Amino acid sequence: MPPAPPVNFRLNGQPIEVSAEPARILLDLLRDDLHLTGSKRGCDLGTCGCCTVLVDGRPTLSCLTLAHLVDGREVTTIEGVSPPRGLTPLQRAFVDVGATQCGFCTPGFVVTATALLRDRPHPSRDEIVRAISGNLCRCTGYVKIVEAIERAAAEGG
Amino acid sequence: MATSPAPDYRLIGGRIPYVEGPLKVTGRAEYTDDLNRPGQLVGRLLRSPWPHARLRSIDVRAARALPGVHAVLTGDKYPIPFGVLPITHDETAIAVDKARYIGDIIAAVAAQDERTAERALALVRCEIEMLPEYADPRDGVGKVPEPIHARGLNGSNIQKEVVQHFGDVDAAFARAAHTVRVKGTFAGVTHAFTEPMATIAEATPDGRLTVWSATQVPHYLHRALAEVLGIPMHRIRVIKPEVGGGFGGKSDPLPHEIVCAALAIETGRPVKILFDREDVFYTNHGRHPTQNDIRIAVDAGGQILAYDIAATIDGGAWSSFGTVTTYYNGVLSMGPYRVPNFRYHGRRVYTTKPPNGAMRAHGGTNLRYSIEVGLDRLAETLGTDPFDLRDRNALPPNSTTVNQFRITSTSFRACLAAAREKSGWDAKFRRLPYGRGIGLGCGFYISGSNSPIHFTPVMPQSTVHLKVDMDGGIAVHSMQADIGQGSNTLLAVIVAEVLGVDLARVHVQRVDSDVSPVDLGSYSSRVTFMMGNAARDAARQLLARLLGAASELTGRAVEDLAVGPERYFSRTDPSVGVSFEEALRKAMEESGALVASGAYRSPKMGGSFKGARAGTAPAYSFAAYVAEVEVDAETGVYSVPHVWAAFDCGRALNRLAVEGQIEGSIHMGLGQVMGETMNYRGTRLMNPSLLDYKIPTPQQMPKVDILLVGEDDPEGPFGAKEAGEGPLIATLPAVGNALYDAVGVRFTDLPITPDKVLKGIDQRTKEGRPWKGA
Numbered sequence: 001m002p003p004a005p006p007v008n009f010r011l012n013g014q015p016i017e018v019s020a021e022p023a024r025i026l027l028d029l030l031r032d033d034l035h036l037t038g039s040k041r042g043c044d045l046g047t048c049g050c051c052t053v054l055v056d057g058r059p060t061l062s063c064l065t066l067a068h069l070v071d072g073r074e075v076t077t078i079e080g081v082s083p084p085r086g087l088t089p090l091q092r093a094f095v096d097v098g099a100t101q102c103g104f105c106t107p108g109f110v111v112t113a114t115a116l117l118r119d120r121p122h123p124s125r126d127e128i129v130r131a132i133s134g135n136l137c138r139c140t141g142y143v144k145i146v147e148a149i150e151r152a153a154a155e156g157g
Numbered sequence: 158m159a160t161s162p163a164p165d166y167r168l169i170g171g172r173i174p175y176v177e178g179p180l181k182v183t184g185r186a187e188y189t190d191d192l193n194r195p196g197q198l199v200g201r202l203l204r205s206p207w208p209h210a211r212l213r214s215i216d217v218r219a220a221r222a223l224p225g226v227h228a229v230l231t232g233d234k235y236p237i238p239f240g241v242l243p244i245t246h247d248e249t250a251i252a253v254d255k256a257r258y259i260g261d262i263i264a265a266v267a268a269q270d271e272r273t274a275e276r277a278l279a280l281v282r283c284e285i286e287m288l289p290e291y292a293d294p295r296d297g298v299g300k301v302p303e304p305i306h307a308r309g310l311n312g313s314n315i316q317k318e319v320v321q322h323f324g325d326v327d328a329a330f331a332r333a334a335h336t337v338r339v340k341g342t343f344a345g346v347t348h349a350f351t352e353p354m355a356t357i358a359e360a361t362p363d364g365r366l367t368v369w370s371a372t373q374v375p376h377y378l379h380r381a382l383a384e385v386l387g388i389p390m391h392r393i394r395v396i397k398p399e400v401g402g403g404f405g406g407k408s409d410p411l412p413h414e415i416v417c418a419a420l421a422i423e424t425g426r427p428v429k430i431l432f433d434r435e436d437v438f439y440t441n442h443g444r445h446p447t448q449n450d451i452r453i454a455v456d457a458g459g460q461i462l463a464y465d466i467a468a469t470i471d472g473g474a475w476s477s478f479g480t481v482t483t484y485y486n487g488v489l490s491m492g493p494y495r496v497p498n499f500r501y502h503g504r505r506v507y508t509t510k511p512p513n514g515a516m517r518a519h520g521g522t523n524l525r526y527s528i529e530v531g532l533d534r535l536a537e538t539l540g541t542d543p544f545d546l547r548d549r550n551a552l553p554p555n556s557t558t559v560n561q562f563r564i565t566s567t568s569f570r571a572c573l574a575a576a577r578e579k580s581g582w583d584a585k586f587r588r589l590p591y592g593r594g595i596g597l598g599c600g601f602y603i604s605g606s607n608s609p610i611h612f613t614p615v616m617p618q619s620t621v622h623l624k625v626d627m628d629g630g631i632a633v634h635s636m637q638a639d640i641g642q643g644s645n646t647l648l649a650v651i652v653a654e655v656l657g658v659d660l661a662r663v664h665v666q667r668v669d670s671d672v673s674p675v676d677l678g679s680y681s682s683r684v685t686f687m688m689g690n691a692a693r694d695a696a697r698q699l700l701a702r703l704l705g706a707a708s709e710l711t712g713r714a715v716e717d718l719a720v721g722p723e724r725y726f727s728r729t730d731p732s733v734g735v736s737f738e739e740a741l742r743k744a745m746e747e748s749g750a751l752v753a754s755g756a757y758r759s760p761k762m763g764g765s766f767k768g769a770r771a772g773t774a775p776a777y778s779f780a781a782y783v784a785e786v787e788v789d790a791e792t793g794v795y796s797v798p799h800v801w802a803a804f805d806c807g808r809a810l811n812r813l814a815v816e817g818q819i820e821g822s823i824h825m826g827l828g829q830v831m832g833e834t835m836n837y838r839g840t841r842l843m844n845p846s847l848l849d850y851k852i853p854t855p856q857q858m859p860k861v862d863i864l865l866v867g868e869d870d871p872e873g874p875f876g877a878k879e880a881g882e883g884p885l886i887a888t889l890p891a892v893g894n895a896l897y898d899a900v901g902v903r904f905t906d907l908p909i910t911p912d913k914v915l916k917g918i919d920q921r922t923k924e925g926r927p928w929k930g931a
Contacts, residue, residue: 031190037184037187037190037191038183038184038185039184040351040352040401041190041431042351042352042353042401042434042847043353043434043846043848044433044434045434045846045847045848047846047847047848048351048847050351077184078183078184079183079184082182082183082184082185087179087182087183091179091182094178094182095174095175095178095179095182096174097174097813098172098174098175098178098813098814098816098817100175100178100181100182100641101175101402101641101642101643101817102350102351102352102400102401102402102403102640102641103177103178103180103181103182103399103401103641104188104351104352104399104401104402104641105401106181106182106184107181107182107183107184110182129855129856130856132855133854133856136351136847136852136854137351138348138349138350138351138402138404138821138824138825138852139402139817139821140817140820140821140824141820141822141824141853141858141861142824142855142858143816143820143858143861144816144817144820145855146855
């Protein structure tokens with residue numbers, strides 16, 4: 001078998017070259033090969049949003065993205081969103097208002113909301129709800145997730 | 158409004174962020190699939206494509222011969238039956254002799270990678286004989302040609318039949334001024350937690366087996382592994398990493414967990430089995446599809462005289478918690494109202510579909526919908542406000558129900574008062590314009606099942622260990638299972654509150670059967686009550702040691718010493734005191750690290766008749782919810798813009814967590830009433846994905862007003878009762894009754910989808926009935 005072709009991209013700010021089979025899925029590459037386990041596997045169908053990462057800054061479902069499609073692009077995972085020490089104001093708000101319960105969906109929500117607040121620092125409630133409509137949460141009824149994003153926005157998130 | 162006076166707690170009753178929150182928001186919390194062991198193999202399961210088939214032979218030679226395959230297992234290797242209830246062991250790790258539903262496990266493989274494992278499964282050859290499939294439980298109540306299980310009642314597919322009669326129901330109906338009958342039909346729904354099941358098992362050369370698994374009840378898994386694998390419990394170590402939601406779906410010991418361990422033993426290598434979403438749907442154990450038929454009799458004044466309840470419950474292929482389910486579908490009608498006469502006939506029937514089991518508000522949800530709709534109809538007949546009718550019938554505190562449930566605290570009437578006032582009920586009910594409506598639904602649930610599932614050995618339902626060493630940190634061990642509900646946080650809060658120390662000193666340890674004392678885990682809304690009491694007991698023992706040391710250091714009597722923050726000081730002269738660490742070091746001088754073990758066992762309760770224990774609990778939660786709906790009468794599409802949730806959980810120990818439980822419960826309840834369906838064509842599940850099984854989105858969530866009105870429960874820790882499951886129940890009837898207020902149609906076939914709304918409106922118009930009242 002020929003060696004798997006290389007993929008070159010920036011991952012959480014660092015250039016990286018990995019080899020990946022043509023059909024390799026980005027989520028598998030991140031979790032299984034690069035041991036970045038913050039992105040979660042919830043459905044493998046692009047329905048739950050637990051695997052959301054940023055590709056060139058846009059929230060992207062890594063379970064529906066071929067690894068080779070990020071060649072030459074910038075990928076940011078929850079590990080890249082998180083500062084080396086402490087939490088971002090958005091993460092702090094998630095903790096303080098209780099927007100995590102089981103926490104399995106949380107990285108996806110944080111990644112999605114990080115992009116939202118970057119583009120729309122003061123989103124309306126409707127804009128928040130629309131932005132997170134691709135992420136499923138079964139624990140919170142979304143109430144405290146929306147509240148956390150609102151709080152982070154109010155505090156200049 | 159009933160609110161207890163607030164004693165001087167530092168933490169209890171506050172809004173305490175979850176202790177593991179920072180790990181979860183950064184993706185650093187470790188779930189089972191985030192863990193990997195060196196040399197780990199991939200385990201995969203072959204699932205039956207047949208609903209009911211005799212397995213004449215299974216040929217795994219080609220699969221075994223495939224390079225990269227380390228083991229292939231079939232059911233004959235580990236045929237010992239198991240199940241969550243000791244009285245109904247009817248599951249096997251892998252199908253033996255028969256496959257009983259589409260999705261049943263018929264073989265398992267461990268291979269070097271996923272691709273090899275999949276190829277191996279494709280090489281397995283089965284010779285089968287198709288057997289009759291049973292999709293509808295009603296077809297299985299008599300003698301059937303091929304019972305799904307040999308243990309079916311008299312050659313039928315009935316797994317459990319319950320007949321109970323208290324008082325004299327026929328006499329009560331004979332003297333009733335009014336009666337009502339509601340026949341409800343409820344589709345199955347499932348938990349839809351976000352984390353698929355995952356298990357890792359490793360058998361090591363020292364003769365030990367370690368199992369990491371996404372489970373709500375590590376202890377029952379521990380027992381099942383020992384039973385099926387024939388290994389003593391002390392040679393097995395069960396570890397529960399973070400669990401991404403359960404809602405009951407991870408409370409049974411599940412076949413794949415045992416298979417994973419068996420593959421690890423077989424291969425000598427660590428094995429991981431990770432479910433995809435289809436696996437999760439086929440494993441199911443969700444809420445039972447149910448048909449119930451309830452009759453209620455009242456006197457001229459609206460006093461409830463009797464309930465007469467029947468239920469046919471679709472069990473799916475296994476027993477699971479089904480015996481409990483069958484009882485609950487009757488006996489959980491014993492609150493929140495006083496019911497002097499009660500008759501119940503419940504049957505849970507096996508079908509050749511994925512098993513049903515415990516799902517949040519297990520056994521109490523479908524029953525409650527029909528009762529609350531019935532009461533709404535009776536209120537209308539009587540010309541009484543639905544709130545007044547319920548208030549008149551409220552179960553009094555410190556009373557005994559006709560089936561001998563012990564009721565201690567209830568703030569149900571306060572729930573009614575709060576929901577009525579805050580929702581603006583009196584100005585809205587039967588007064589809103591066509592298409593808009595408001596409805597009331599109430600709830601009642603156990604705060605921890607009084608009877609442990611296993612009776613041997615006799616032991617506490619919850620045990621908590623504490624260890625504090627010279628670093629001043631307090632390690633907490635317990636086999637309680639935090640699955641997102643915040644029980645780790647509650648453990649830390651209770652320990653810190655009692656000891657008067659900073660929350661940051663308390664470290665709740667990961668569940669690990671080698672070091673965590675047994676707690677029966679997260680089901681039956683038992684954790685706050687039982688674990689909370691055990692934690693308080695343990696912390697009080699430590700505090701006694703610390704106060705003794707403080708007394709020695711200060712020369713003040715122990716009785717004179719007050720607690721915290723971070724110090725113990727004289728009540729008479731607060732300037733005299735010692736810090737927590739000073740007291741700790743003194744206390745440790747002779748013994749080294751301080752350790753304590755606290756426990757909780759619920760008091761003896763319940764009658765002595767068959768099934769008397771089902772539904773007994775050391776306390777009960779109560780709820781009164783009001784929902785507002787807006788219906789588009791042209792399309793049948795409706796929304797629920799606002800819910801007022803008045804709930805009695807005794808004292809709310811962590812308001813953040815209680816609110817989170819109520820909000821999440823409303824989400825799940827709305828899902829069931831508005832649209833979620835395990836959609837079967839015959840016995841085939843048509844929607845095993847989160848794309849086709851739709852849970853409510855953020856856009857569908859109402860504004861939720863939470864009204865906590867509970868009084869302290871006399872036996873709950875700091876006065877607390879459950880808030881994990883009870884908050885779901887009232888959601889459904891509140892919406893159903895609001896739809897009636899909005900469009901004048903009674904809906905008793907759940908979920909209430911827009912097409913049913915439209916059909917109902919058309920039918921009413923055709924019959925020339927007015928849309929509101931009268």
